[in-house]
Amino acid sequence: MKHQALIQRLTLAEKATLMAGKSVWETRDFPEKGIPSIFLSDGPHGIRKQEGEGDHLGLNASVPATCFPTAATLANSWNPDLLEEVGQALGTEASSLGVHMVLGPGLNIKRNPLCGRNFEYYSEDSYQAGKLAAAMIRGLxxxxxxxxxxxxxxNSQELRRMASDSIVDERTLREIYLTGFEIAVKEGQPKALMSAYNKINGTYANEDRRLLRDILRDEWGFDGIVVSDWGGSNDHALGVENGSHLEMPGTVFVGQKEIIDAVADGRLSEAILDERVDELLTVVLDLAAQEKRIVDYELQHEIAHRAAAESIVLLKNEDHILPLDSQKTVAIIGEFAQNPRYQGAGSSLINPKKLDLTLDHLSDYNLNVLGFAQGYQRVDKEDDVLLQEAVDVAREAETILYYMGLDEISESEGMDRSHLSLPQNQLKLLEALKALGKDIVVVLSAGSVVDLSWDTEVKGLVHAYLSGEAGALAILDVLTGKTNPSGKLSETYPLDLSDVPSSYEFPASGDYALYREGLYVGYRYFDTTATPVKYPFGYGLSYTTFVYSNLILTDLGAELTVTNTGQLAGAEVVQLYVGKHSRAIFGPSKELKGFKKVYLEPGQSIQVQFTFDDYTFRYFNTITDSFEIEGGVYQIAIGASVADIRLSGEVMRSGTTEQLPDYSQLSSYQSGQVNLVSDVEFSNLLGRTIPKESWKVGQELRINDPVLKLQYAKNGLARLVYKILSWLLGRAEKKGKPDLNLLFIYNMPFRAIAKMTGGMIDHPMVEGILTMINGHFFRGSRQVWKAFLQKNQYKKDLDA
Structure with a gap:
C-alpha cells in the first residue's frame, strides 16, 4: 500500500468515515492527520458548483460558469481534438472554482431515443463514445x-433508474455497454469513475465485484476510485468489499456505522477496507495538492462558440437555400430565437456566465431581416394570437427562418419521453407558415432524436442540438456561411419510433429492463435489416463536396485520399466500418471501427490513414470469456455515413480460437430481426431463464421498490403521499419546467431514504417506515422509534 503508515494511524471509525462524503459535495477530511477534503461537482458540459445548500439536482443556484455544448452536441463534431480542448477549458474552470473532481463525462449508450438523459451522452455507438470520452478525460x-x-x-432509462435491473447477455454487455468505458479508461486514464444506480443481471452496479474489480481494475488497469451516484449505494459494506470507494452524498455516521458493523461481524475484512482507503487517499492527496488555475472567461466563451459551430449538423439544403441570400428578406419566427434552448435539465444545469441571444446580434450579420415574431408559447399550449402574429410577419418576407425544438419538460434527467414528436403548437405554426408558400429554413434545438417527418415541408434544416451559451451566434455563423457546417449525426433518426427494436418495452415499468435486441442497437439494427431511416448514423451535409479515392488496404490498416471538389473550405468526417459476410459468429452487417475529421481548402487533397487496433475485428466469446477474432475475410467500408459508403475492400484475418459459441437456436439474432424476440430465444441468448416480475398489486412493498409504488400501499396516508407527489409533478409539467427533486423522489427506492437524508434516517428506520406503509402502522412506529433511539445512542457514543 502507498499510504500504509498513514492508514496505521487511523482508527477503524476514521477509516469507515472516509468511505462516505462529508456533505453533498465534499469528502471527509482529517486535517490533524494530513487528510484534506476535496470538492466534487457536476460538470458534463459546465461546472455546476453549488456554494450554498447542495441538492445535486439543480434546485438551488450554482455559481456562474461557462456552459459548453452538451455531450450529444459535441459528439456530432466527431473531433477528439475539439473535445480534448473543451475538456481542458472545463478543467481550468473547475480548478479556478476549487473543484477537484468533475462528475463527467457521461457515456452511456443511447439504447433508445426516448431516454430522457440522452442529451448528456455521446452516441449510440460504443467505439465513438469511448474515443470522445477519452479525449474529454485527457483534457480535464x-x-x-x-x-x-x-x-x-x-444505465439506459430514467424511469425507475434507481430500482431497475438491466437484463443483458454477456456478449452484448461487453461489446455494446462496456466497450465505451473500456476505451475511456485505457486511453483517458480517469482518476475516478461513477457507478450506475441500476442492477445488472441481478447485482447492483456499485456492488458488482466482476464489474468493479475483475473487469475495471484487473482487466482494464483502472487505478482510480469508484464513487456511487448520489443515493446509489445499496449495501455500503458490500460495495466497499467489491471495489467501490466513496458513498455519496454525505451519509455522516450512518454510512460509517454500516462499515464498522460489517467489520465487526466479519462481513468485511479490515484489510480490504485498508485497501480501499489506500486507493482513495492516493487520489485525494494528489488532487488536493494541485494548484488552482486561472480562467479567462472570454477564451472559455470563444471555445464554447467554436465547439458549437463545429457540432451543428446540416440535415437538409434543398436548392442550396443555405447559406442565406443576403439580398432576400427574412422573417425570424419562434420563441427559441429570443430565448434559446441551449442545455438540458437536471444535475447538468449550468448557470451561464454569458449567454448569446440571436435577436441581440442580428446587426452583426449580413441579413435582411424584416421582423421577428414569437409564434408559440414555450410550453405546448395553443395561442392563436401568437400564431397569427407570426403568420403576419412571415407573409411579408421571402424566406422564413423558423426556430423550433423540444422544450425543457420534453427531455430531462429523471424522466423518459413518451413519444418523439415536437410540441404540437410548434407543428401547428409550421403548417400555417407552409401555407404561405414561402421558403422555410428550420433551426432545430433538441438534445436527442425527434420525429422529422415534417421536413418535407421545409427547404433547409439546421440541427443545433443543445449548443451551449454561445450557440446562438454559432447558428448564425452557419446560416450565413461564415462557418461551413461539418457536424454529423451520432445517432440514427428513424422514420418511426416503432422501428426501434427496444421501443416495445421502453422504458421498462417493472423490476426488469430486458435488453432483448442484444447487439442490434441503433445503426447496427437498421443497417443489418435494411430498415429505412430518416437520417442515418454519421450523416451530415456541407456547403462543399468531397470525393474519396485510392483506397489501399494492408494487414495494418487502410489509407485513402479525400479531395475537396467544391468552392469552399470545409471539413469532412471520414468513417471506417468493418463487417463480415460469411461468419459463424452472428453480428451486425458492419460496425464503426475508426473515424477522422479532416479540413481541406477548395481543390485540396489529403491522405487519410486508419490503423487497425485491438477493437477492429474482435467479438466477445462467451466460451473463452475473452475477446477473440473469428478467422476469415472482412469487408472494410469507408464512407461519409453508415449508409453512404464511398470505398470498400477486403482483408483476411486469422482466428484466435476454435472454441466457438453455439448460436444455432438464435435465428432472430443471426438475421438481426430482433424487433419481436421471443422469451425462449432471449433466454437462449442469456443462457438462463428470464427473470419474472415478482411483485404484484396487493403485495407488500419492498425495501428496493421505488417510491412511485406508494400508489399501491396498504396505508392510506402513504397513498395520499403518492397522490400529492403526482399532483406536484403534474403541476410542474404544466409549467413546462421539470421538478428534478420530485422526479428523483418519485423514482428512488425506499432504501435510498437512508442515503439522502444526511444521517437523519438510517436503514433500520426505513424498514420501520416500510412496515407502516404496508399497513402495520403501530408495529412500524415502534420499529422506527427503537431504531431512532439506537441511532442517536450510537451518535452519542461516537461523539464521546
Whole structure:
C-alpha cells in the first residue's frame, strides 16, 4: 500500500468515515492527520458548483460558469481534438472554482431515443463514445482535476433508474455497454469513475465485484476510485468489499456505522477496507495538492462558440437555400430565437456566465431581416394570437427562418419521453407558415432524436442540438456561411419510433429492463435489416463536396485520399466500418471501427490513414470469456455515413480460437430481426431463464421498490403521499419546467431514504417506515422509534 503508515494511524471509525462524503459535495477530511477534503461537482458540459445548500439536482443556484455544448452536441463534431480542448477549458474552470473532481463525462449508450438523459451522452455507438470520452478525460485531467466517467454501466432509462435491473447477455454487455468505458479508461486514464444506480443481471452496479474489480481494475488497469451516484449505494459494506470507494452524498455516521458493523461481524475484512482507503487517499492527496488555475472567461466563451459551430449538423439544403441570400428578406419566427434552448435539465444545469441571444446580434450579420415574431408559447399550449402574429410577419418576407425544438419538460434527467414528436403548437405554426408558400429554413434545438417527418415541408434544416451559451451566434455563423457546417449525426433518426427494436418495452415499468435486441442497437439494427431511416448514423451535409479515392488496404490498416471538389473550405468526417459476410459468429452487417475529421481548402487533397487496433475485428466469446477474432475475410467500408459508403475492400484475418459459441437456436439474432424476440430465444441468448416480475398489486412493498409504488400501499396516508407527489409533478409539467427533486423522489427506492437524508434516517428506520406503509402502522412506529433511539445512542457514543 502507498499510504500504509498513514492508514496505521487511523482508527477503524476514521477509516469507515472516509468511505462516505462529508456533505453533498465534499469528502471527509482529517486535517490533524494530513487528510484534506476535496470538492466534487457536476460538470458534463459546465461546472455546476453549488456554494450554498447542495441538492445535486439543480434546485438551488450554482455559481456562474461557462456552459459548453452538451455531450450529444459535441459528439456530432466527431473531433477528439475539439473535445480534448473543451475538456481542458472545463478543467481550468473547475480548478479556478476549487473543484477537484468533475462528475463527467457521461457515456452511456443511447439504447433508445426516448431516454430522457440522452442529451448528456455521446452516441449510440460504443467505439465513438469511448474515443470522445477519452479525449474529454485527457483534457480535464491535464488541468489537475479528476474526470469521473459515468454511469457504469448499462444505465439506459430514467424511469425507475434507481430500482431497475438491466437484463443483458454477456456478449452484448461487453461489446455494446462496456466497450465505451473500456476505451475511456485505457486511453483517458480517469482518476475516478461513477457507478450506475441500476442492477445488472441481478447485482447492483456499485456492488458488482466482476464489474468493479475483475473487469475495471484487473482487466482494464483502472487505478482510480469508484464513487456511487448520489443515493446509489445499496449495501455500503458490500460495495466497499467489491471495489467501490466513496458513498455519496454525505451519509455522516450512518454510512460509517454500516462499515464498522460489517467489520465487526466479519462481513468485511479490515484489510480490504485498508485497501480501499489506500486507493482513495492516493487520489485525494494528489488532487488536493494541485494548484488552482486561472480562467479567462472570454477564451472559455470563444471555445464554447467554436465547439458549437463545429457540432451543428446540416440535415437538409434543398436548392442550396443555405447559406442565406443576403439580398432576400427574412422573417425570424419562434420563441427559441429570443430565448434559446441551449442545455438540458437536471444535475447538468449550468448557470451561464454569458449567454448569446440571436435577436441581440442580428446587426452583426449580413441579413435582411424584416421582423421577428414569437409564434408559440414555450410550453405546448395553443395561442392563436401568437400564431397569427407570426403568420403576419412571415407573409411579408421571402424566406422564413423558423426556430423550433423540444422544450425543457420534453427531455430531462429523471424522466423518459413518451413519444418523439415536437410540441404540437410548434407543428401547428409550421403548417400555417407552409401555407404561405414561402421558403422555410428550420433551426432545430433538441438534445436527442425527434420525429422529422415534417421536413418535407421545409427547404433547409439546421440541427443545433443543445449548443451551449454561445450557440446562438454559432447558428448564425452557419446560416450565413461564415462557418461551413461539418457536424454529423451520432445517432440514427428513424422514420418511426416503432422501428426501434427496444421501443416495445421502453422504458421498462417493472423490476426488469430486458435488453432483448442484444447487439442490434441503433445503426447496427437498421443497417443489418435494411430498415429505412430518416437520417442515418454519421450523416451530415456541407456547403462543399468531397470525393474519396485510392483506397489501399494492408494487414495494418487502410489509407485513402479525400479531395475537396467544391468552392469552399470545409471539413469532412471520414468513417471506417468493418463487417463480415460469411461468419459463424452472428453480428451486425458492419460496425464503426475508426473515424477522422479532416479540413481541406477548395481543390485540396489529403491522405487519410486508419490503423487497425485491438477493437477492429474482435467479438466477445462467451466460451473463452475473452475477446477473440473469428478467422476469415472482412469487408472494410469507408464512407461519409453508415449508409453512404464511398470505398470498400477486403482483408483476411486469422482466428484466435476454435472454441466457438453455439448460436444455432438464435435465428432472430443471426438475421438481426430482433424487433419481436421471443422469451425462449432471449433466454437462449442469456443462457438462463428470464427473470419474472415478482411483485404484484396487493403485495407488500419492498425495501428496493421505488417510491412511485406508494400508489399501491396498504396505508392510506402513504397513498395520499403518492397522490400529492403526482399532483406536484403534474403541476410542474404544466409549467413546462421539470421538478428534478420530485422526479428523483418519485423514482428512488425506499432504501435510498437512508442515503439522502444526511444521517437523519438510517436503514433500520426505513424498514420501520416500510412496515407502516404496508399497513402495520403501530408495529412500524415502534420499529422506527427503537431504531431512532439506537441511532442517536450510537451518535452519542461516537461523539464521546
Amino acid at each position: 485531467q491535464s488541468q489537475g482535476v479528476a474526470a469521473t466517467p459515468k454511469h457504469f454501466a448499462a
